[in-house]
Amino acid sequence: MTGAPAPSSARRRLAQLSIRARLMLIGLAGLAGALLIGGFLLYAVLTTSLGRSVEGTARASAEQVALLVDSGRLPDPVPVSGAQVVQVLDAEGRIVTGSVTADRLTALVTPDERRRALAGEQVTVAGSRSGLSGRLMVAVVEAGPAVPTGRQFSVVAAAPTAVVEQSASTLRALLLWIFPLLLALLAVIAWRVIGAAFAPVESLRQGAERIDESSSESERLPVPPTRDEVSALATTLNAMLDRITAARHKQRAFVADAAHELRSPLASMRTQLEVAQRLGEGGDLPAELLADLDRLTTLVADLLILARADDAATTREAAQVDVARLVTDVCGRYAHARVPVRTTPGLAGRHLLTRGSGADLARALTNLVDNAVRHARSEVLLDADAVGHRLEVTVTDDGHGIPVEDRERVFDRFTRLDEARDRDGGGSGLGLAITRALVRRSGGDVRLEAAQPGLRAVLHLPTATAGTLPRSEAGVAVDARGELLVDGKRASVERSDEDGPAT
The missing domain is CATH 3.30.565.10 (Histidine kinase-like ATPase, C-terminal domain)
Incomplete structure (x- = not known):
């Protein structure tokens, strides 16, 4: 059974990317998270606000009808505006009267839904209960007594939620399309902005890459005209190159001077050994020493060649x-x-x-x-x-x-x-x-x-x-x-x- 890659593996892959890519990915991840949270909150606030608005409209209608019930002036049918549905139910849940858009035989809400609505809970029902499409948001208000018998009534008012659903659908579509496009646009902008910010660093890298053993010792890294950390870094690196150049000059001068000064005593030693060999003095010792002297002479000559080859002034x-x-x-x-x-x-x-x-x-x-x-x-x-x-x-x-x-x-x-x-x-x-x-x-x-x-x-x-x-x-x-x-x-x-x- 294989699981998800270890976090350390993800960190290693992230570390292999360039700083520019890492900064862009981290920035886009943070921005995407912020946009996601903001979009979710916007969606939740908007749908809740629209839902409360529809519920408030239904409750206002129910309260107005309840006032009519309380005053004993309830008309039949009950007047309503738009696509609202109003029913007046007695204590047993039977329909007493209702609006033109309401069913006169079947109650719009069940007893359980009526209790929940009276308790302040947001209740929605299918519009098919009243011959409408979509869903209805219900508000229930107690009314009565409407007649001297003291009977209690419940006024049920419902408003369609089509506006809420359409607004939520439109917002979802906008968020699903706008957020990716916005992220892509911000990614392009971030890539260019970060690239412009790192342009001096890339210039330093290219300058450092050009400086090698074959480069002129006077060549230095370009110093940006800004007064930021990159400019300070370039200045520090150039000072370091100056110190390295001075140290190399001292080393070459020492090698060249030492090799040059060794040539005279070596030539004198060679002359004396060759004379001793011709006179037969010292036995086999002059011949043995001459072989070592040849090797030492070659070494000194090689050191002189290297010193001159390293010297940029010698062309x-x-x-x-x-x-x-x-x-x-x-x-x-x-x-x-x-x-x-x-x-x-x-x-x-x-x-x-x-x-x-x-x-x-x-x-x-x-x-x-x-x-x-x-x-x-x-x-x-x-x-x-x-x-x-x-x-x-x-x-x-x-x-x-x-x-x-x-x-x-x-x-x-x-x-x-x-x-x-x-x-x-x-x-x-x-x-x-x-x-x-x-x-x-x-x-x-x-x-x-x-x-x-x-x-x-x-x-x-x-x-x-x-x-x-x-x-x-x-x-x-x-x-x-x-x-x-x-x-x-x-x-x-x-x-x-x-x-x-x-x-």
Whole structure:
């Protein structure tokens, strides 16, 4: 047996609605209740008032006839106005006289109804007792003695209730039609009024949604011109954003300064270790320390990249980048990788243009390929294609993949999954964070999704039409020292160890 939903379930469903909808529903519920109670009271008062009016009319007629009975001047038939019915009954309930509209053989009321009417109770009878349609409201008044014998009489006067019934029916119809229409009209008005009241809140929400890591740090929430709670909230939130911006500036300055200051002692240490290694001093210790020094140097370089990528004041000149050529050239760097790295057939001959920094995109793509090479079982596949108004660059490996719940977390800085915590075989945990930061600087984004089997990294980049930006088709190469070259120039970023992970 199933019962009604629990109140807590109704409250949960109500809580899932917007504040605007909740306020409107609560207001309409209260208004509907008030209108219902008001309509019921109006109906009750009106019908009662009309009923008493009809009863009063019948009682007045009965009293007038009773005066005639008391004075012994009762005419036959009894004169009445309109559709009223009057009968004069003796103590045994027999008809003595009556109006033209009254039956002379059958009494209009039963003895019980006559007692109730004399007691002040409102009594109605069927109009068919007097050959009329509808119902009659009865009033009974005692009269007499009319003759010297001292006999008592009862004057029964009845008036039709058609006016009361018609008025009640009309009122019911009006209430049943007007109340829903009134509620619908008020619902529309309430929805618009509440929407106008919440317009500043929606403006705040949209402004807050626009502010993200890629937004200008000077962007703030719109402050309504009013002096209400919403305006105070916007001002408070903007002050909070100012404090967050100041804290981020301090953090970036610290990271950038620390990384910059570490480069000089690291270079000095490298020089001393290389000299010691060439002179044969220290045995195997210089070689072991050089490996750790390489890892530390890469980490410092990564921190500098992140600090510059986070700095909104540091911008790269936007130019057209041939994504197909970029992917093909990056793939060429991995001719001797642990697993084969290849592109889809026909990619080299295509022209897929985006706008951004060729160095940033080359470094981002290199990080993804490094990561795929490290985790792939047999091969890594690169591809690029136009999807709608955007370009998609994919790096697919057939490795073990990443669980769904970790695919966004790995973009956080210094995030390392359980299987990659061994720093001798893993990276610094900054590769994917650098990739996302660099791609977002070019107006794109990156995400991870499942492949069958393995993992697929997808770069989303904006498209660029020919002639809108300076031509700069990015070509990637490696010089004799193993440095990354973009368009024949050394890129301003250093890449991690080829066999190290980007995550």
